[in-house]
Amino acid sequence: MNSCATREWTLTEAARLLGEPQHRLIYLCEKGVVQPDLEDAKGRGSSRRFSGHNLLEFAIALRLRMLEIPALSIGAITYTLRVFEHKVQQQIPDFCLPCSLRGAGAPDLRVILEDGRLYLTLGTGQNTPKVYGGVDLKKLGRDKNKKSAGDLQRALVLRTPSGRKMGHGANGEIGVARVEMSITRIAQELRLEV
């Protein structure tokens, strides 16, 4: 089993490791962007304890918050990565985030937010990365009506993201922004040994 799968960090340790004040991490927990894997705070006296996966989620979320990406959108990314980890583990039981992305030759997993849509790309050095997604995050928290299977399929049409000018839409939305970051690089830069 990977070492980060068995380790845990307190809020104080996580804040020190990430170089961020504790209140920023607490905010991300309270918004549901990061859900402590080991113990959640449920009243006085309880404490949050975080896994290596949580630390990766914090690192991703903090970078995206710096770009003023809404917590809602960041939550969609952390949720997707959690499902991704679970699905890969069904085939490769040793797989875990961030450890499996930290090794030399690990595929480059990237997240792209463009025009309010979420894409993830995966590729290795030699090949052009494949693009997945195109999920419209602007609908999050707004559209309470159920979608038909056809609507879901139409919304899942793959689109290759093109270069766009940076900028933010009204109400803090990510309407016209294009943000791209490497999850693999963030995983590799995490100083889990500290």
Add this chain to the structure above:
Amino acid sequence: MGVAKARVASELLEPEPTFARDPAADAAVTALLDHLAEELAREYVRLMEKAAGDERIDGDASR
């Protein structure tokens, strides 16, 4: 209002990602994210299997 105060105020007004706490709340988007994660996982496994296959071929060739 200072930048820090404005940031805190805007953060407090932000809606929570309800699908993370309660997947049923945004079932449509959750279904899309699940599908995205599944496709990505399939590609990851394929890449790992390909890398393992390439290593085996390299190993056989060097013998």
